[in-house]
Each structure stands twice: as structure tokens, then as C-alpha cells.
Amino acid sequence: MRMRFGLLGLIASCTASADEVTYRNDIRPLWQQKCMACHGENAPSLAEFDENKEKYKQMSLGPRMDSYANLVAFVGWPDTGALMRRLDDGTNTKDHKPGNMYENLGTDEAERQKNLALFKAWVGEGGWFLGKLKEMDKATLMKMKVAE
Ligand code: HEC
Numbered sequence: 244m245r246m247r248f249g250l251l252g253l254i255a256s257c258t259a260s261a262d263e264v265t266y267r268n269d270i271r272p273l274w275q276q277k278c279m280a281c282h283g284e285n286a287p288s289l290a291e292f293d294e295n296k297e298k299y300k301q302m303s304l305g306p307r308m309d310s311y312a313n314l315v316a317f318v319g320w321p322d323t324g325a326l327m328r329r330l331d332d333g334t335n336t337k338d339h340k341p342g343n344m345y346e347n348l349g350t351d352e353a354e355r356q357k358n359l360a361l362f363k364a365w366v367g368e369g370g371w372f373l374g375k376l377k378e379m380d381k382a383t384l385m386k387m388k389v390a391e
Contacts, residue, residue: 264364265390266311273358274314277347282308289322311391318366319387323376330362335373365389 264270274282282305286292292299292306299305308314317326328336329344332355336342348362349355363371369386372379 263390264361264388266314266365267391269361270314270365271311273361274308277349277358278308278344281305284309289316315389318370318389319384320376323379324373326362327366327371328373330359331371331373332356332359335371337373 281303284307286304286307286309287295287299289306292304306317308317314326316322318324327342329342330348331342332345333339333341345355345359348358365388367386367388370383370388372383372387
């Protein structure tokens, strides 16, 4: 009896999270396809990148984002909003132009929109915040989902 309850509980919790966008199931594979070439393990850390931006830009390398922790740093802290500013399609940017990483989301507009929607669902619609750390409030932070 106890066993059955345990199993049912497990099944229930699996279905409950089945439609939740997670790093492991959704973002990591997309990142490998679209971002890894320039933000992978041979890319510099954010600190190294910041010290030598021009050099790395010429090598077509951005800061390393090759793990959950390294990617989340560009969502919440310390590089608050960077991922959203770069990936937004222009709907939420100040100049209404897409962020310069938007084009990397896909080869055509349909694919870019589909993959942007995935990133948005992962970060959370209410947490899709394009500002800097000093402009962010706790309510916005609490809306960031970024499930691992
Ligand atoms: C062709 C290489 C390339 C690809 C592919 C690429 N990026 Fe970049 N990315 C760069 C370079 C180079 C920079 C640094 C120059 C700049 O700021 O534009 C950068 C900068 C960034 C930044 C800003 C980092 C900071 O310092 O604040 C973010 C966020 C980012 N990329 C996210 C992504 C994501 C997410 C993807 C996949 C959808 C992606 N990039 C795909 C080359 C790339």
C-alpha cells in the first residue's frame, strides 16, 4: 500500500512538471545547437571576456555559458538581464530592435520565434526583464523560473 502511494506520488509529480520548461530537457539541447559554438567550454569566463573583449570578439567568442550556473548568471545575477536583452526580438527592447543574439536563435523567423518562446517560457514571462541589476526589484526576481 505504501509502495503504491509512493509510486502514484512519483507519477503525479512527473506529469505536473512535464510541461515545465527546464534547462536539462529544453534549454541545454537548444543551447548546444545554437549557442555552444561561441559560448562553449573553450570560450572565456565572463571576467576573462570583460578584460579582453576586442580580442574575443575577433575570435567570435562570447563569454562561457556552458553549464546551468554559467547560463543563469546572464539571467538573474551578476549579468542581470543580459540574456533577455540579447535574445529579445525587439518587442521589449528600448530601441525596438532585436538584441544582437536574436539572429542566432534560428535560420528563419519561424524558428527564431519558436526558440525565443522557449527561452521566454524558461525564464518566465513575468521575469523577462531587460533592465540592469539596479533597476530590478524583488517581485521581478521572484517571477524568474529558470528551472534546472
Ligand atoms: C557566432 C558566434 C555566436 C553565437 C552562435 C552566439 N553568440 Fe552570443 N555572443 C557572441 C559574441 C562574440 C559575444 C560578445 C560580443 C557582443 O557583446 O555582442 C556574444 C555575447 C552574448 C551575450 C552578452 C554577454 C555579456 O557579456 O553580457 C549573451 C547573453 C549571448 N551572447 C547569448 C547567446 C545565446 C543565448 C546564444 C544562442 C541562442 C548565442 N549567444 C549565440 C557570439 C555568439
